[in-house]
Amino acid sequence: MSDENKKTSPAKRILAWIGIVIIALWFTATILIAVLPIPGKAAIFPFFMIGCIVFPVFLWIALWAYGAITGKKNVASFRSAEMEETMEKAELIKEKLKEQESEETSK
Numbered sequence: 168m169s170d171e172n173k174k175t176s177p178a179k180r181i182l183a184w185i186g187i188v189i190i191a192l193w194f195t196a197t198i199l200i201a202v203l204p205i206p207g208k209a210a211i212f213p214f215f216m217i218g219c220i221v222f223p224v225f226l227w228i229a230l231w232a233y234g235a236i237t238g239k240k241n242v243a244s245f246r247s248a249e250m251e252e253t254m255e256k257a258e259l260i261k262e263k264l265k266e267q268e269s270e271e272t273s274k
Contacts, residue, residue: 186226193218 197215200208230243240248 190222190226193222 193215197212197219200212200215205211227243230241231245233239234241234244
């Protein structure tokens with residue numbers, strides 16, 4: 168088991184699998200509704216098609232919001248570890264430049 172899997176709690180894994188199953192069932196239902204001769208298909212098919220887009224987007228937004236509120240990085244985070252490291256280096260460079268400017272102005 169990798170280090171990343173050891174960090175993930177069983178509850179998070181269960182919720183992830185529940186989300187995967189729900190999305191898979193929704194896509195399967197959409198395909199079946201499209202293929203099978205179901206009465207009232209014209210009324211329900213657009214609802215299922217919109218759900219194929221809305222559900223994954225909603226889940227991503229929920230993950231992103233959770234990460235933004237808690238300050239924890241997750242799959243939906245905009246900044247990767249490499250980007251964070253680069254941002255920290257840039258801040259250090261900015262601080263050094265400000266120090267140099269203040270030394271030059273004080274001379």
